[in-house]
Amino acid sequence: MPEDELLELKKKLKKLIIEELSLEDVSPDDIDDDAPLFGDGIGLDSLDAVELVVLLQRNFGIQIKDLEAGKKIFETLDSLARYVFEQKKS
Amino acid sequence: MTAQSSSFPVFVSGMGIVSAAGADLTANLKTMFSGERTPSQAPTLFDSDLGKPVFECDPNVKLDGVFGSERTLALAMKALSEAMADANLAESDLAGPRVGVALGSTVACMLNSVDFYAAIRTNGVPDPAPLERYLNGDISERVAAEIGASGPRSTIANACSSGSNAITMAFSWLESGLCDIAVAGGADELSLIPYCGFNSLQIMGDVPCAPFDAERRGLTLGEGAGILILETERSLKRRGAEPKALLAACGSASDAYHLTGPHPDARGLKKAVLQALESADATPNQVDYVNAHGTATLDNDRIEGKALFDLFGEALRYSSTKYYTGHTLAAAGAIEAVVCVAGLTEGRFPGSPLKNVDPEIPLQPSSEPIAHNGGFALSTSMAFGGTCVALLFAPCESFHRSPAVSRPAHSAKIAAEPEIITIASCGVIGPFGRGLESLKAAIRRGNANINNTSDEFSVPDDLLNGSEFKKMRRRADKISLMALASATDAATAANLAERDIRELAVIFASSFGAHNSTFKFLDSLLDYGHSAPSPTSFSNSVHNAPTFHISQALGIQGSSVTMTAFDSPFAKALTYAESLVASGGAERVLLVVGDEVNDTMRRISDFWTEFRKTPSISWGEGSVAFVLEKAREESAGSSDGSTSVPDLMKKSARFAETAVELFGHTLFNDALSLACALSIRS
Numbered sequence: 001m002p003e004d005e006l007l008e009l010k011k012k013l014k015k016l017i018i019e020e021l022s023l024e025d026v027s028p029d030d031i032d033d034d035a036p037l038f039g040d041g042i043g044l045d046s047l048d049a050v051e052l053v054v055l056l057q058r059n060f061g062i063q064i065k066d067l068e069a070g071k072k073i074f075e076t077l078d079s080l081a082r083y084v085f086e087q088k089k090s
Numbered sequence: 091m092t093a094q095s096s097s098f099p100v101f102v103s104g105m106g107i108v109s110a111a112g113a114d115l116t117a118n119l120k121t122m123f124s125g126e127r128t129p130s131q132a133p134t135l136f137d138s139d140l141g142k143p144v145f146e147c148d149p150n151v152k153l154d155g156v157f158g159s160e161r162t163l164a165l166a167m168k169a170l171s172e173a174m175a176d177a178n179l180a181e182s183d184l185a186g187p188r189v190g191v192a193l194g195s196t197v198a199c200m201l202n203s204v205d206f207y208a209a210i211r212t213n214g215v216p217d218p219a220p221l222e223r224y225l226n227g228d229i230s231e232r233v234a235a236e237i238g239a240s241g242p243r244s245t246i247a248n249a250c251s252s253g254s255n256a257i258t259m260a261f262s263w264l265e266s267g268l269c270d271i272a273v274a275g276g277a278d279e280l281s282l283i284p285y286c287g288f289n290s291l292q293i294m295g296d297v298p299c300a301p302f303d304a305e306r307r308g309l310t311l312g313e314g315a316g317i318l319i320l321e322t323e324r325s326l327k328r329r330g331a332e333p334k335a336l337l338a339a340c341g342s343a344s345d346a347y348h349l350t351g352p353h354p355d356a357r358g359l360k361k362a363v364l365q366a367l368e369s370a371d372a373t374p375n376q377v378d379y380v381n382a383h384g385t386a387t388l389d390n391d392r393i394e395g396k397a398l399f400d401l402f403g404e405a406l407r408y409s410s411t412k413y414y415t416g417h418t419l420a421a422a423g424a425i426e427a428v429v430c431v432a433g434l435t436e437g438r439f440p441g442s443p444l445k446n447v448d449p450e451i452p453l454q455p456s457s458e459p460i461a462h463n464g465g466f467a468l469s470t471s472m473a474f475g476g477t478c479v480a481l482l483f484a485p486c487e488s489f490h491r492s493p494a495v496s497r498p499a500h501s502a503k504i505a506a507e508p509e510i511i512t513i514a515s516c517g518v519i520g521p522f523g524r525g526l527e528s529l530k531a532a533i534r535r536g537n538a539n540i541n542n543t544s545d546e547f548s549v550p551d552d553l554l555n556g557s558e559f560k561k562m563r564r565r566a567d568k569i570s571l572m573a574l575a576s577a578t579d580a581a582t583a584a585n586l587a588e589r590d591i592r593e594l595a596v597i598f599a600s601s602f603g604a605h606n607s608t609f610k611f612l613d614s615l616l617d618y619g620h621s622a623p624s625p626t627s628f629s630n631s632v633h634n635a636p637t638f639h640i641s642q643a644l645g646i647q648g649s650s651v652t653m654t655a656f657d658s659p660f661a662k663a664l665t666y667a668e669s670l671v672a673s674g675g676a677e678r679v680l681l682v683v684g685d686e687v688n689d690t691m692r693r694i695s696d697f698w699t700e701f702r703k704t705p706s707i708s709w710g711e712g713s714v715a716f717v718l719e720k721a722r723e724e725s726a727g728s729s730d731g732s733t734s735v736p737d738l739m740k741k742s743a744r745f746a747e748t749a750v751e752l753f754g755h756t757l758f759n760d761a762l763s764l765a766c767a768l769s770i771r772s
Contacts, residue, residue: 022564046351046389047565050292050625057622067292068388 104177194252312416384410517579710754
């Protein structure tokens with residue numbers, strides 16, 4: 001996997017998440033790639049989860065039909081970036 | 091079994107219903123007892139490529155008549171005519187000041203026409219029809235005008251519990267003697283906005299809803315109306331009518347937890363149900379049937395199913411009739427109340443089919459019809475914002491004429507008893523600043539603006555930047571932040587103990603609601619299409635979003651309701667607060683009114699005044715909150731220091747012009763004038 005592309009994608013996702021979820025006090029550096037996005041970490045909740053679904057659709061044309069399956073994808077920024085990366089490739 | 095919740099019992103004397111399950115009660119019951127249903131694979135009332143099923147009313151049902159394109163009103167009137175016939179009411183019986191109208195609606199309360207907004211946002215010239223419909227759309231006023239009712243009127247915009255909130259409100263009016271008969275219920279038409287909004291929230295199923303089923307895939311939207319005629323015993327006697335059932339009690343509580351998600355332990359729902367049971371002197375095993383909220387979303391059904399088991403144990407029989415009607419939003423609680431009452435008179439309640447048992451839900455709904463064994467029927471509703479309502483109905487036979495009942499009903503209207511409630515405290519925010527001291531200074535100065543820079547009546551953003559708002563700024567829009575500011579100040583000034591704050595009843599009233607969020611949602615719909623509008627804006631666009639933010643931030647778990655009116659929302663909220671306190675429904679009420687203004691609204695206002703060739707309006711914004719409490723005997727009749735509301739209202743009338751100078755044009759000038767009077771006295 002070309003690590004550079006993945007790194008760029010992560011940067012882009014962090015920026016989008018902060019903007020679209022109105023995380024006023026969070027900077028991209030605050031989002032640890034491997035920390036949980038929900039609950040602890042930056043503390044996203046169920047409404048943020050559906051904002052993420054919409055964010056992926058608007059920006060990457062990716063549709064997540066099943067929120068339960070989405071839970072794995074949204075676990076960390078790293079898992080999210082890898083999923084988007086795979087989807088873009090296929 | 092006895093039901094002695096109230097000293098002045100409230101009866102159901104008639105009911106009407108229209109939904110996808112049928113055009114009247116008989117047709118609805120036939121559908122529900124057959125276990126069959128008729129969803130449409132996609133909406134026919136509007137175009138959308140989402141391809142998700144809905145429950146639409148039979149297009150052959152004649153709704154049009156005089157109401158033209160006002161579908162919500164037409165649905166309400168259809169159910170009302172049936173309810174009137176059922177109650178043996180002549181038109182003349184509903185005329186006059188002793189008849190109230192409390193109706194819930196969501197769609198008709200919002201300026202949510204996509205075409206209209208698309209034209210406005212590009213500075214085009216829209217067709218004024220949707221705006222005209224919106225401005226004339228206050229459903230309780232329209233229905234009251236149709237039947238000549240001139241008693242208390244209120245439109246409830248509390249999202250998915252609106253219909254139940256309306257019945258609860260009418261119950262208080264009747265209990266407190268404010269009227270003899272009330273038309274209560276809710277109506278909503280199927281509309282593109284909730285269709286795309288719920289889809290975006292990922293809780294709308296791609297197959298018709300399967301409440302409490304392990305394979306449930308989300309809610310299915312429906313439309314319709316449910317109406318109850320509620321009546322006092324005295325009124326029934328006077329016209330020689332027989333009641334169908336007793337509305338034994340209403341319970342209401344707030345989760346104070348999350349804007350869209352239910353509390354994981356169903357805190358609000360359990361509290362509302364227990365409150366209803368307690369006030370009716372009933373035990374859980376006396377409840378024969380629960381018509382559950384049962385939307386068929388993953389969270390609702392898991393949490394509600396668990397709560398019902400916790401409350402009632404494994405003997406309970408329950409169902410969700412949303413299986414047949416879909417989720418009809420503001421009509422839902424009212425339609426389901428009608429199903430409960432009809433079950434009491436028919437001797438059986440409809441079941442709701444279930445294919446796959448969900449191991450996470452400890453008690454399954456009944457697929458087969460449920461027999462009535464002489465006990466109570468309960469309807470539960472839960473809304474965005476965490477409002478939970480429980481309506482408890484009893485068969486008439488259970489009603490023993492206790493000494494309390496044979497007392498004469500309150501003959502005097504509560505409005506004639508000025509000492510019912512007093513004002514304990516007031517909080518205010520406006521273009522001049524925040525707090526009564528700032529208001530007093532502005533009145534002395536004679537100038538609204540704190541920084542003197544703009545002639546617009548906007549509340550400066552830096553007033554809403556404080557650390558107290560930090561947690562909610564990300565979600566709450568301006569109307570919620572302003573409402574929270576005034577509510578916090580009123581609650582603080584009232585110097586209440588933690589318990590008293592927790593048990594406050596919250597009433598929020600506005601004219602235009604959270605239109606910033608509505609416009610944001612419409613923007614996202616226009617920009618990204620039907621499949622990806624903003625779920626957060628949709629959730630925040632409900633009129634009760636400020637009510638939620640207040641309850642959550644202050645930790646208030648008492649009842650909550652959101653009202654909307656173009657015609658004196660404050661006076662209407664005050665009427666409800668009085669009846670709530672007078673009937674023992676709450677000890678203290680946090681009453682908040684407010685509205686927000688933005689450039690889009692100013693543009694729409696200018697378009698309208700130009701179209702109507704009337705002078706343009708300088709709209710203002712802000713919020714004012716009062717803690718109201720039961721008057722102590724000794725305060726009645728005192729002169730200068732009087733905090734009795736009618737006294738103060740009279741005295742504050744002289745501030746009406748001052749309020750316009752300080753706040754701009756608002757539709758809650760009466761509340762602002764009152765704040766002015768209180769600030770001068772402080």
